[in-house]
Amino acid sequence: MPIGGRKQPPTAVELEHATVTSPLSGREWELPGMWNRMFEQRVEWDFTTEGFEKIGSLEGGESLEWCYGCGKCVPVCPVDLVGEYGPRKIHRKVQTGLDLFTSDDLWLCTTCMNCLRVCPKEVDMVKVMPAVREVAVAEGQVPGELADVFEKTFRYGNALGENPRRRHAWTRDAGVDVRVLASDPRPVDVLFYVEDYWSYHPRGMQAARSFARVATALGVDFAILGPEEKTIGDSQRLAGEKGLFEALMEDVVATLDRYEFQRIVTPDPHGFNALVKEYPKRGHRYDVLHYTQLLAPLVDRIEWRKELDCTVTFHDPCYLGRHNGEYDAPRTLLRAIPGVRLVEMGRCRENGYCCGGGGGGMWLDGLTANHTSERLSERRVREAVESGADVLAVCCPYEVSRFEDGAKSTGNDQLQVRDIIELVDEAMGGGGG
Numbered sequence: 001m002p003i004g005g006r007k008q009p010p011t012a013v014e015l016e017h018a019t020v021t022s023p024l025s026g027r028e029w030e031l032p033g034m035w036n037r038m039f040e041q042r043v044e045w046d047f048t049t050e051g052f053e054k055i056g057s058l059e060g061g062e063s064l065e066w067c068y069g070c071g072k073c074v075p076v077c078p079v080d081l082v083g084e085y086g087p088r089k090i091h092r093k094v095q096t097g098l099d100l101f102t103s104d105d106l107w108l109c110t111t112c113m114n115c116l117r118v119c120p121k122e123v124d125m126v127k128v129m130p131a132v133r134e135v136a137v138a139e140g141q142v143p144g145e146l147a148d149v150f151e152k153t154f155r156y157g158n159a160l161g162e163n164p165r166r167r168h169a170w171t172r173d174a175g176v177d178v179r180v181l182a183s184d185p186r187p188v189d190v191l192f193y194v195e196d197y198w199s200y201h202p203r204g205m206q207a208a209r210s211f212a213r214v215a216t217a218l219g220v221d222f223a224i225l226g227p228e229e230k231t232i233g234d235s236q237r238l239a240g241e242k243g244l245f246e247a248l249m250e251d252v253v254a255t256l257d258r259y260e261f262q263r264i265v266t267p268d269p270h271g272f273n274a275l276v277k278e279y280p281k282r283g284h285r286y287d288v289l290h291y292t293q294l295l296a297p298l299v300d301r302i303e304w305r306k307e308l309d310c311t312v313t314f315h316d317p318c319y320l321g322r323h324n325g326e327y328d329a330p331r332t333l334l335r336a337i338p339g340v341r342l343v344e345m346g347r348c349r350e351n352g353y354c355c356g357g358g359g360g361g362m363w364l365d366g367l368t369a370n371h372t373s374e375r376l377s378e379r380r381v382r383e384a385v386e387s388g389a390d391v392l393a394v395c396c397p398y399e400v401s402r403f404e405d406g407a408k409s410t411g412n413d414q415l416q417v418r419d420i421i422e423l424v425d426e427a428m429g430g431g432g433g
Ligand code: SF4
Pocket: 066, 067, 068, 069, 070, 071, 072, 073, 074, 087, 088, 091, 118, 119, 120, 121, 122, 123
């Protein structure tokens, strides 16, 4: 009520407990203090705008301050499931003084995009985090394990620091001829962009050999760049090394310009993502397919020779599924394999759980371990086991090693981790990796 002609603010009364009586039933209810606090005015002047001003001034950083705290992002954030994370929590921390540029929180986001999927305000951590990381990288504030990968990528053109001349060493034991364009530059239908982990990681090399056998059996005209191939480096970009990514893009495009091909096919959803979304921004347009998209329409032509008899669950790679909308091609292949019973995990398709490898997470296990109760990959392995599967099928080169480690460390060695192409190859009578 106005007193003396001036409106008075209500007096905030906060009780730790209050008893209210229902006017209908006369029943009494005990309310804890949190119900009373809504009558207290928020202390807005405790908040600082400094952090948001700094982040919001970056290209891509604008949306963090749009958060209005609805909390929808937190339960879908894979990192929050094993720790304390999510855009709402990051927003609140920045609001109350966190310097995100120097905080470990900057490196925990895997850019999986599950928060953006549900956020009414379109707070886009897939842009915010790389923008802030780019500044941190320029200022030398990079976790050592990640700096090491940047250095290897810069020097050798691959994240593993392997000799570029050994890029096509995997072809030797493939059992089929794999054409290398440098030595046989005739036009080709499919330029198979192998990427780092299928080129160099022992389990990836097995999958690459499987792909070569399957593609050959299906009459796909394909060839590789071999020693001329460099990583596309999308995860390095998302981890903050945009300059390195752009330098790699120049090299990749210059190499691709030397050859005539119809389509690029890659097993790597991260490379796929950059070719589809980042390269066109610089005017480089290609017809790009993930390998499952190349093979899914060809399943009717496959001659199966073996029944596998296993229960399989499939882990959607964030950068094939949520980022690029492909959920069906991998499942089409799995369903076509004789003897495969496909079961889904609770978190699948649009709400698929992240393996922890995206956005540079592949190389940040040490840092992440300090902030999480278990690895994301370990969590996912337990979900796969709970689904009743014998086999966890994947189609991203990061995942085989992550999940195999997770299966061991969680005591689930009985769970096999196989790339879909290995299962297809085995059922076609090949080595299966
Ligand atoms: S869903 Fe969006 S608006 Fe809601 S709390 Fe999360 S970031 Fe903020």
